[in-house]
Amino acid sequence: MNDRFISIEAIARRFPKRTGEPVTIFEDLSLSIARGEFVCIIGHSGCGKSTVLNVLAGLDQPDAGFVFIDGKQITEPGLDRAVIFQSHALLPWKTALANVAYAVASRWPSLKRAEVNARAQRAIDLVGLHGAEMKRPSELSGGMRQRVGIARALSIEPKILLMDEPFSALDALTRGALQDEVRRICRDTGQTLFMITHDVDEAMYLADKIVLMTNGPGAMIAEIVENPLPQERKRVEIHRHPDYYPLRNHLIDFLVTRSVTFRDEMPAGYDRKKPPVVRPGAQTPALG
Amino acid sequence: MASTAPLPLRAGVLSLLIFVIFALAWHMATRGGPAGPAMDPEYAKLMGATATQGKSAMPGPLEVGAKLIEHLRHPFYDRGPNDKGLGIQLAFSMLRVAAGYGLAVLVAIPLGFLIGMSPLMNKALDPFIQIMKPVSPLAWMPLALYTIKDSGLSAIFVIFICSLWPMLVNTAFGVSGVRKEWLNVARTLEVGPWRRAFTVILPAAAPTIFTGMRISIGIAWLVIVAAEMLVGGTGIGYFVWNEWNNLSITNVIIAILLIGVVGMLLDQLLARAARAVTFPE
Numbered sequence: 025m026n027d028r029f030i031s032i033e034a035i036a037r038r039f040p041k042r043t044g045e046p047v048t049i050f051e052d053l054s055l056s057i058a059r060g061e062f063v064c065i066i067g068h069s070g071c072g073k074s075t076v077l078n079v080l081a082g083l084d085q086p087d088a089g090f091v092f093i094d095g096k097q098i099t100e101p102g103l104d105r106a107v108i109f110q111s112h113a114l115l116p117w118k119t120a121l122a123n124v125a126y127a128v129a130s131r132w133p134s135l136k137r138a139e140v141n142a143r144a145q146r147a148i149d150l151v152g153l154h155g156a157e158m159k160r161p162s163e164l165s166g167g168m169r170q171r172v173g174i175a176r177a178l179s180i181e182p183k184i185l186l187m188d189e190p191f192s193a194l195d196a197l198t199r200g201a202l203q204d205e206v207r208r209i210c211r212d213t214g215q216t217l218f219m220i221t222h223d224v225d226e227a228m229y230l231a232d233k234i235v236l237m238t239n240g241p242g243a244m245i246a247e248i249v250e251n252p253l254p255q256e257r258k259r260v261e262i263h264r265h266p267d268y269y270p271l272r273n274h275l276i277d278f279l280v281t282r283s284v285t286f287r288d289e290m291p292a293g294y295d296r297k298k299p300p301v302v303r304p305g306a307q308t309p310a311l312g
Numbered sequence: 313m314a315s316t317a318p319l320p321l322r323a324g325v326l327s328l329l330i331f332v333i334f335a336l337a338w339h340m341a342t343r344g345g346p347a348g349p350a351m352d353p354e355y356a357k358l359m360g361a362t363a364t365q366g367k368s369a370m371p372g373p374l375e376v377g378a379k380l381i382e383h384l385r386h387p388f389y390d391r392g393p394n395d396k397g398l399g400i401q402l403a404f405s406m407l408r409v410a411a412g413y414g415l416a417v418l419v420a421i422p423l424g425f426l427i428g429m430s431p432l433m434n435k436a437l438d439p440f441i442q443i444m445k446p447v448s449p450l451a452w453m454p455l456a457l458y459t460i461k462d463s464g465l466s467a468i469f470v471i472f473i474c475s476l477w478p479m480l481v482n483t484a485f486g487v488s489g490v491r492k493e494w495l496n497v498a499r500t501l502e503v504g505p506w507r508r509a510f511t512v513i514l515p516a517a518a519p520t521i522f523t524g525m526r527i528s529i530g531i532a533w534l535v536i537v538a539a540e541m542l543v544g545g546t547g548i549g550y551f552v553w554n555e556w557n558n559l560s561i562t563n564v565i566i567a568i569l570l571i572g573v574v575g576m577l578l579d580q581l582l583a584r585a586a587r588a589v590t591f592p593e
């Protein structure tokens with residue numbers, strides 16, 4: 025296993041301000057993700073999570089630093105990475121099916137029309153939109169649009185899925201079903217996932233690692249939390265696991281206080297190019 | 313009672329009523345009467361029998377209606393250069409509009425794409441467009457006649473010029489305004505530039521482009537009448553001018569009516585096309 029399948033190396037992103045010098049959203053941000061790993065990133069609104077994801081997608085260029093995927097530097101978007109956009113980004117003049125089929129046809133240009141549609145239909149069915157495939161985005165609810173976006177990303181069988189709050193507009197039941205689906209796909213196909221979320225429980229249920237990002241501007245990765253919960257998790261049982269509450273408290277504590285105070289109370293030896301890995305749990309103390 | 317009827321019906325009845333009142337008023341105003349005492353004899357001679365016999369030179373609605381039916385019965389007769397059926401004249405005008413407008417579409421949409429995609433081209437061509445746009449298309453006529461040396465082609469050129477600007481400006485505007493997230497979708501799917509142009513940019517900009525095309529067809533139809541009055545020969549504009557010289561106000565009124573009807577049909581056609589490509593967001 026390649027431990028550095030995705031490697032973000034000291035990237036910085038600055039946006040020009042109307043007055044004075046540019047704002048640094050983050051700098052010296054480093055992170056590596058192993059093949060097949062499920063990584064969630066949490067942090068407050070506006071800290072720069074989507075910006076990191078856009079750089080990974082190749083849609084945005086960092087002002088400094090590099091991103092490597094499988095040893096190759098990323099400068100452009102590509103079909104090896106599928107993006108689920110925060111804003112769905114569906115083409116409004118196409119039906120749900122046609123939106124997915126567009127991606128399938130782009131991924132496999134030589135496929136016959138019928139086969140393209142069959143694959144698109146399978147992806148639509150997978151996200152539970154059977155019967156709504158001929159509707160245009162404007163005729164779909166927010167949650168349904170989000171699911172079309174998910175279907176489109178899954179349909180091209182990417183090596184890496186980049187998801188920007190993919191389940192935020194869904195009701196609890198659909199969200200649960202899709203989380204299970206994404207988790208299953210990830211484990212079956214060995215896909216690598218990078219997901220932004222605001223939902224601590226979602227991160228705990230899905231992720232192998234949870235990246236904690238402090239508030240911006242000048243956001244940092246405070247630490248990388250290894251998920252101590254067993255690989256085989258059941259949604260209804262994980263809260264009985266002894267590590268469940270220590271982990272949850274650790275994450276919430278970060279979001280409530282440390283995301284703000286981290287900058288002033290940096291632990292000794294903290295290096296933002298090598299953020300510490302911790303493993304909160306009942307038995308094991310933090311790895312440091 | 314009337315308030316319970318559906319709105320379109322009520323509007324239709326009202327339209328009919330307005331028309332009847334208008335026709336009646338028109339009829340009353342143009343009924344024959346004694347000649348005005350203060351008629352200038354020179355003018356009376358010029359105006360011929362209608363004036364001297366005390367009948368209004370202005371035809372009444374019945375006369376116009378009868379003449380219209382006659383025209384509609386034989387729209388395509390051809391008795392020499394100065395006496396052709398209205399159908400033939402309208403067909404000449406529509407052909408010229410189709411030619412000039414079609415050429416303008418071929419130029420404006422690709423060029424508009426280029427301008428919309430490239431901020432550099434946008435800025436570089438802007439002064440030319442800004443200066444050329446407000447020029448009355450008829451001002452081009454002498455230049456066209458001088459360089460092209462063919463009155464028919466010159467009329468087509470004038471239509472081309474007047475249709476060009478709204479389509480060009482709208483296409484550029486529509487293309488430059490395509491949402492970034494849609495372009496990003498194409499980028500993440502590694503869609504090539506041509507496929508992107510046809511599958512993302514064109515559909516996204518189509519409503520704006522069609523709005524420009526609709527404005528253009530309206531202007532083209534306005535301008536063709538004036539252009540044909542200038543160049544003569546054939547066409548509905550020439551017909552109007554010719555009938556004025558014949559002092560056939562009846563025919564002039566009929567021509568006005570038909571110009572209006574054709575203009576409305578063209579506008580509706582483009583409006584329909586625009587609706588077909590418009591997407592709700």
Ligand SMILES: Nc1ncnc2c1ncn2[C@@H]1O[C@H](COP(=O)(O)OP(=O)(O)OP(=O)(O)O)[C@@H](O)[C@H]1O
Pocket residue numbers: 039040049068069070071072073074075076110240
């Ligand atoms: N194009 C841009 N120009 C200027 N500033 C920008 C631009 N894009 C993002 N920013 C700024 O960068 C910061 C990070 O934005 P980003 O979208 O990455 O936040 P986020 O963490 O994804 O927030 P959210 O959770 O609300 O989606 C914000 O403060 C935003 O104002």
Ligand SMILES: [Mg+2]
Pocket residue numbers: 073074075110188
């Ligand atoms: Mg975001």
